Each structure stands twice: as C-alpha cells, then as structure tokens.
Amino acid sequence: MLIRELMSPNVAIVAPDMSLRQAAIAMAEKAAQGAAVVDDGGRIIGWVKQSQLIDAMAADDFDGAGRRRVNEVMLSDMLILRTNMNVKELQNFDFYKYDLFPVADAANRPVGTLRQNDLVRFLTENALLITGKMRAVLNSVYNGVIAVNEEGKINIFNDAAESITGLSRKEVMWHSIDEIIPNTGLKRVLETGQPELNKPFFIGNCKIVTNRSPILKGSKIVGAVAIFQDITELQTVAAELENVKSLKSTLESAIASLFEGIVIVDKNGYITMMNQSYGEFLGIDARQAIGLHVADVIPNTRMHVVAQGGKAEVMEIQKIKENNSVVTRIPIIKDGEVVGAVGKVLFKDLKDLKMVASNMSKLQSELEYYREELRKLYTGKYTVEQIVGNSSAINYLKSIALKAAKGQSTVLILGESGTGKEVFAQAIHNASPRSSGPFIKINCAAVPENLLESELFGYDEGAFTGAKKGGKPGKFELANGGTIFLDEIGDMPVAMQAKLLRVLQEREIERVGGTKSLKINVRVIAATNRDLENMIEQGQFRQDLYYRLNIIPIHIPPLRERREDIPALCQFLLHKISEQAPNQAEGVSDDAMEYILNYDWPGNVRELENVLERAVNLMDEDEQMIIPEHLPQICKKSRKKQTLGIGVANLSDMVDNAEKQAICQALEAAGGNKSKAAKLLGIHRSGFYQKLQKYNIG
Missing domain, CATH: 1.10.8.60 (Helicase, Ruva Protein; domain 3)
Incomplete structure (x- = not known):
C-alpha cells in the first residue's frame, strides 16, 4: 500500500516567520496536531508539532507567544514521507520515534500527514493478514511442518503434521518439542545451527523423511523448522513399481520365448515389441525392428490398419515371403481407446493348419467315442419293456413305473433281496425326460460309514489326510441332470440320514471340507429290502426322511x-x-x-x-x-x-388269501375309504397301500 492511500490530506501550513499564535490558530483551523513549515516556494523546510507550541506558549505569556516565531521552535530534522512511497519501506526507518509524519509530493510540497497510530494499526493488520495467509499455505501443503522458537517450544504445527503424528495443534502449541515428539533433532539444530537433510524418522508406524533447518534473524538463531513427509505410502508405491517392472520383464521374456511370432505396435503403427521367433521368420534381428513402422518391416501387414480402426482380424491369410501364413491381429484397448495392436502368427504355412485340423478331427472322434463309452457306463441298461414277466402284479408295477417316470418325484422301491429293484430303477430313469443324463448308483450298505459322506457329496482338496489334489466330486454331483439310485437306503447311518434329508429338501450339497453350497438337479430313487416302518418305531430310521422318500412307493413282490x-x-x-x-x-x-x-x-x-x-x-x-x-x-x-401234505408254500398262500380277504372286507366296511380301512385293520396307511399294490386291489 502507498502512503497516499493511508495519509490524511488534512495538513496545516505555516511560514517560518509566523508567530506561534498565528501557527496555533492555523493548526486549530485544520484541527491538526502539527503544521508543515514551508519556504516562499511552498517546499517543506520544517515541522511544528502541537505539543511544541503548547510547551513554548506555556513558557511565555500570551504576548510573548505573539512575538516568538515559528522558526525558533520548528524541527528541521524530521522524517518526510513521499506520497508514492510504499508503507513497507517505513520498516527500514526508525519510524516509531515519531508520532506524526508530514507527507510531501515529488516537489516537496506538503500534501498531508500520517499518524503513527494509523501506521501501526495498518502494519499490525497487514501482519495478521500475512500470518493468516502463511497459516493457510502451511495447512494446505502435503508435507508436515513443525517449527520451534529459540527455547525449543512449538509455535507452528500445520494440518499435515496433525494428520501424520495424530496429535492436535491445541495440545502441542507452546510445549517443548522433546516432550511432544522425542528425538526430532530440532533441539540439535538449535544448538549447532546446521541443517539436517533427508533424515529418516519413525512416528508410530509411519516412516517419514525430514529436512531440519535453523531459522536465522541476521546471524542469530531464533528457531528451527522441520519439514517432513510420510513415505510409508511411497514405499508401497515403490514396491508396486518394482513388481510392475518385474512383471514387465517376465512378460517380455515370456513373449520372447514363444514359438509363435508376436509383434506389438502403437496406435500409429510403429513397432514397440517383436519376439525373436517373428524376427527369425522374417529373416531380421527383432531388436532392430523396434521403432520402425510395421509396414516397412512385415510384408502385406495390416497391423497399422487394426491399430487405427480398432477392429480385430482373426485367422486371416497373409503372404509373408513364400508362405501363406495364418495370422491374427487384435487391437489393444485401454480406457475405451485404441492404443495399439498385437499380432500373432498362428501358422507359418497353411500346410501346418491342415495338419492341425486333421489331428483335431482324430481327437474329436476319440472324444466322441470315450464320451459314448462314459454315457454307457453311467446310463441304465434296462427299460420297462425289458422287465420280464406277465403276471398281473408285474404288469401293474410296469404301469406304475411308467407313470412315475414322467415326473420328478422321489421313488421308493421296496422288495426282498434279488427281486430286481435296480432293474426297475433303471427302467424308470430310461423312461423319464432325464434318460439322456447320467444314472449313478451307490450301495449305502457297501460303503463304510466314515466314507459315505464323501462318496455321496464329494470333498475339497485338503479336506482330510490323503484327499486327492483338486478334490473329488460325489455321486450327487456326478448325477446332476440325471438320476441317483440309493440302494439299501435302510442301511444308511442315522447321522447320514439327516444330511440326506437336507439335500432332498434344499436341492443343494456341500462337499466335505468345502465352504460353499452347490445347487443340484437330481432325481432320487431309493431302494431297500428292510421294513422301514418297523425301523422308524425302533428309532433306526428317520420318519421325516421316510416321508420324503416314500412319495411314489413301488413294492416288488417276491x-x-x-x-x-x-x-x-x-x-x-x-x-x-x-x-x-x-x-x-x-x-x-x-x-x-x-x-x-x-x-x-x-x-x-x-x-x-x-x-x-x-x-x-x-x-x-x-x-x-x-x-x-x-x-x-x-x-x-x-x-x-x-x-x-400242506407245506410252507401252501401255508404262505393261505396267509396271503386270508390277508387279501381281510383287506377287501375292511374296504367294504369303510365304504371304499382307504384311510379308514387301514385304521380298521390297525396298520399304517403306507403299509396298507403297499398291500393293495401287492394283491392288485384297486
């Protein structure tokens, strides 16, 4: 700010030969605290302060004041300010010695006055403004800044310092630095006056690097400042950069070692990478091709076209020397923008492609053969038509099997050992919409109890000692999309029955040692030669599992x-x-x-x-x-x-006939209501339905 902007234009002007009384009257008219003494040309030659007039007039009587002249009391040694002078320049003078300053223009004519109080107030406000700006600057920088005075007490602690140290500015201001952050080195800088640069330092878990410098006023050390930065993140970035460099080197080595020719160009078609295989194919040193335009190196290339247009060209024929090569050109896209292209020689000559195609055809034939063999292995052999027998009981069961095959419900096949339960299970599968899917069977009585769960549901790698690497799918997974046949279900341990019930309800499994569930689409057919209802009464078979299995019961007579x-x-x-x-x-x-x-x-x-x-x-x-x-x-x-005489077989026939008659009588008494008839006979409803099926009673 210039003096003219801060001064008061109110100035009293007196001549050196004026009496003190006249000077006092002139100052009173201007309400001024001083007057500029000018010569005949109006140039300032002295200064009279109000206090000087009062002192002189107090020493004389009033008449004496009228006789004494201004030049007798005026000050010739004074600080005259210029209108175009910057206020900051006053700091070069001992301005505090004067309470009022005359202000003159370039011709040294008085144009105003400046009070010391106004000057001090301006400098104070300006200093506060500068301090505020400095604080804002310090708080906006990324680095932490801590300054101490000559006594080692903190007087600057910016926001970044708060963030890095975790300390509050209010808690640390004007406290000794060693009490707040020991071993910072600032006390040492105060003592030695020597700066310390790029020094590593730990604050908690943060590793920082700091520069410490003394604050000098003239030649005197009046404080010290430390500027520091948390380099923990920088070290992480540096480590990541090293990893990227290592990865880049690995990728370059991998590309260089590939048998296929590889070339990479930028978006303008200039080669940035070419492996030696491509160089040998072209008959050049691949390293010398770097930086050259691809059209000048590879005959009939379209790499620069792909790099510009961004459209891939796959399995294209390209004439390279005497060979009709098969190549692929793929654009490299980064953030939605094409930045280059990568080209690969798939086959150096069409003859190689034909040879591969021939081998692929052979492999495809072998694959189809093994696939068909696998399908035969996991597919049921028997159909309903292949079930031998023309008795009324067998014909009835065949019709039930065909009806059951249409749906997805669980089937429970009951019958003595050797009656052909698995034959019926395969027939149901082959007559169902799942006939193209696998038919997987497992004998629940043949697998040890400790292995049954892993056989049914599979296991993940590391589930137990000796577990196969990569894990193993269970029977339910293998049967996905088809049918699983659980033979001898009555011999399944009770603990496994609970797990099987969950699978039937949720239609999902979890491998042994696994952490995620797998959805399955499997139809379940179970079979047993045991009396499950009797086992339920004895607590050997879960009743809820029985109801879940016994949706479509099929009882095969002996x-x-x-x-x-x-x-x-x-x-x-x-x-x-x-x-x-x-x-x-x-x-x-x-x-x-x-x-x-x-x-x-x-x-x-x-x-x-x-x-x-x-x-x-x-x-x-x-x-x-x-x-x-x-x-x-x-x-x-x-x-x-x-x-x-009457043998065992005849006795059995007599028992069957008696049972059949009892059932018919019960139905007649219940009016055809099968549930009431079962109650009249005192047997379970499911057992009653089995006997109806056994005796072919409608």
Whole structure:
C-alpha cells in the first residue's frame, strides 16, 4: 500500500516567520496536531508539532507567544514521507520515534500527514493478514511442518503434521518439542545451527523423511523448522513399481520365448515389441525392428490398419515371403481407446493348419467315442419293456413305473433281496425326460460309514489326510441332470440320514471340507429290502426322511408270489447265461421246471439266475435241456416236502388269501375309504397301500 492511500490530506501550513499564535490558530483551523513549515516556494523546510507550541506558549505569556516565531521552535530534522512511497519501506526507518509524519509530493510540497497510530494499526493488520495467509499455505501443503522458537517450544504445527503424528495443534502449541515428539533433532539444530537433510524418522508406524533447518534473524538463531513427509505410502508405491517392472520383464521374456511370432505396435503403427521367433521368420534381428513402422518391416501387414480402426482380424491369410501364413491381429484397448495392436502368427504355412485340423478331427472322434463309452457306463441298461414277466402284479408295477417316470418325484422301491429293484430303477430313469443324463448308483450298505459322506457329496482338496489334489466330486454331483439310485437306503447311518434329508429338501450339497453350497438337479430313487416302518418305531430310521422318500412307493413282490413269471424268467436268464457259458441250454425240462416252480426262492430272481447258471455248467455237451439232476438238492427237497401234505408254500398262500380277504372286507366296511380301512385293520396307511399294490386291489 502507498502512503497516499493511508495519509490524511488534512495538513496545516505555516511560514517560518509566523508567530506561534498565528501557527496555533492555523493548526486549530485544520484541527491538526502539527503544521508543515514551508519556504516562499511552498517546499517543506520544517515541522511544528502541537505539543511544541503548547510547551513554548506555556513558557511565555500570551504576548510573548505573539512575538516568538515559528522558526525558533520548528524541527528541521524530521522524517518526510513521499506520497508514492510504499508503507513497507517505513520498516527500514526508525519510524516509531515519531508520532506524526508530514507527507510531501515529488516537489516537496506538503500534501498531508500520517499518524503513527494509523501506521501501526495498518502494519499490525497487514501482519495478521500475512500470518493468516502463511497459516493457510502451511495447512494446505502435503508435507508436515513443525517449527520451534529459540527455547525449543512449538509455535507452528500445520494440518499435515496433525494428520501424520495424530496429535492436535491445541495440545502441542507452546510445549517443548522433546516432550511432544522425542528425538526430532530440532533441539540439535538449535544448538549447532546446521541443517539436517533427508533424515529418516519413525512416528508410530509411519516412516517419514525430514529436512531440519535453523531459522536465522541476521546471524542469530531464533528457531528451527522441520519439514517432513510420510513415505510409508511411497514405499508401497515403490514396491508396486518394482513388481510392475518385474512383471514387465517376465512378460517380455515370456513373449520372447514363444514359438509363435508376436509383434506389438502403437496406435500409429510403429513397432514397440517383436519376439525373436517373428524376427527369425522374417529373416531380421527383432531388436532392430523396434521403432520402425510395421509396414516397412512385415510384408502385406495390416497391423497399422487394426491399430487405427480398432477392429480385430482373426485367422486371416497373409503372404509373408513364400508362405501363406495364418495370422491374427487384435487391437489393444485401454480406457475405451485404441492404443495399439498385437499380432500373432498362428501358422507359418497353411500346410501346418491342415495338419492341425486333421489331428483335431482324430481327437474329436476319440472324444466322441470315450464320451459314448462314459454315457454307457453311467446310463441304465434296462427299460420297462425289458422287465420280464406277465403276471398281473408285474404288469401293474410296469404301469406304475411308467407313470412315475414322467415326473420328478422321489421313488421308493421296496422288495426282498434279488427281486430286481435296480432293474426297475433303471427302467424308470430310461423312461423319464432325464434318460439322456447320467444314472449313478451307490450301495449305502457297501460303503463304510466314515466314507459315505464323501462318496455321496464329494470333498475339497485338503479336506482330510490323503484327499486327492483338486478334490473329488460325489455321486450327487456326478448325477446332476440325471438320476441317483440309493440302494439299501435302510442301511444308511442315522447321522447320514439327516444330511440326506437336507439335500432332498434344499436341492443343494456341500462337499466335505468345502465352504460353499452347490445347487443340484437330481432325481432320487431309493431302494431297500428292510421294513422301514418297523425301523422308524425302533428309532433306526428317520420318519421325516421316510416321508420324503416314500412319495411314489413301488413294492416288488417276491418270486414265490408270482410263480407264473418263472418260466419266462428262465428263458430270459438262460439266453443271457448261454452267451458266456461253455454249454448252450435250449430250455428247462418239465420235471426240472416242476421243481423250480415249487421252490420258494428266498433269493428271488438272483437266486434263480445262480441256480440256472450252475445247471448249465453241469450239463454234458450232448445235453440241451436242464433236467432235475442239474438242480441243487435244496430245490428237490422243497418238492418232497410239498408231496407229503400242506407245506410252507401252501401255508404262505393261505396267509396271503386270508390277508387279501381281510383287506377287501375292511374296504367294504369303510365304504371304499382307504384311510379308514387301514385304521380298521390297525396298520399304517403306507403299509396298507403297499398291500393293495401287492394283491392288485384297486
């Protein structure tokens, strides 16, 4: 600010020969505290202050004041300010010695006055403004700034210092630096006056680097300042940069070692990278191609076109020397902008492509073959039409199986061992919409209890000692999209029953040792030869799981209850056995058939097959029919018992007939209501339905 902007234009002007009284009157008229004494040309030659006039007039009487002149009391040694002088220049003078300053223009004519109080107020306000600006600047810088006075007490502590140290400015101001942050080195700088640059220092977990410098006023040390920066983040960035450099070096080495030719260009088509394989193909040193335009290095190239247009060109034919090469050109896009392109020689000659295509065709054929073999391995062999038997019971079960196959509901197949439960399960699968999917079976009784869960649901890598690397899928995963057959479900441990129930309810599994659930789309068919209802009463089988499984029950009657199917089964089984046996049997003689029909077959169809296979192997080469001598003794004993009178088979028939009559009477009494009929008989409703199915009662 200039003096003219701060001065008061109110100035009294007196001549040196004026009396003190006249001077006092002139100052009073201007209400001024002083008057400028000017010569005849109006140039200032002295200064008279109001206090001087008062002192002189007090020393004389009034008449004396009228006689004394201004030049007798005026001050010739004074500080005259110029209008165009900057206020800051006053700091070069001892302005505090004067309480009032005359202000003159360039011709030294008085034009105003400036009071010391006005000057001090301006300088104070200006100093506060500058201090505020300095504080704002210090608080806006990224680096921390801490300054101390000559006593080592903190007088500057900016926002960045607060952030880095975690200390509040209010808590640290005017406290000793060593009390707040020990070992900062600022006390040492105060003592030595020597700056300390780029010194590492720790504040808590932050690693900082600091510059410490003394604050000098003239040659005297009046304080010290430390400017520091948290380099923890910088070290992280530096480490990341090193990783990027290492990755870049690795990528360059990988590209250089590739057998295929690789070239990379910028958006203007200039080569930034080319591996040696491409260089050898072109007959040049790949390093010398860097920086050259791609069109000057590679014949018939379109790399620069792709780099400009951003459209990929895949599997294109390009003439390179004498070869019709197959190449691919892909644009490099960064933040939505094409910044270059990468080219790759897929095949140096079309003959190589044809050779690969031929090999691929062979591999595809092999893949299809193994895929078909795998499908056969995981697909059911039997259909409903292949189920042997024409009895009313079997025909009824076939119709139930076809109806069950249309839906997705769980099927529970009940029956004695050897009755053909798995055959029905496969038939249902092959008649269902899932027939193209896998048919996976597992015998719940054959797998040890500690392995059953991993067999059913699989396991992840590291789930247990000896677990296969990469883990292993379970039967449910393998059956996804198809059917899983849980044979001997009645032998499943109770703990596993709870887990199976959750799978049936949620339709998702979790591998052993796994952390995430897998959704599955599997139809469940279960089978057992055990009485599940009795097991429920004994606490050996979960009732809720039974209800979940027993949605569509199928009870396969034993062979002794459908003896009319035995001749057809014998014919079917003999044809099957003859394919592998040394002898060919055309059939069973009447005598042998009589024994077979009268035997109870506790092992059912499986036992019948074993007996027939034994008989075929005992036949002589010239024999074509199975005769009684080929049958085991147990089959003959059964007939002998029956010839003596009422045997076990007859007693069984009598029990079945009595049971059938009781059911019919109960239905008649209940008016056809099956639930009431079951209550009248005192049996469970599901058991009642099984007996209805057994006796083919509508």
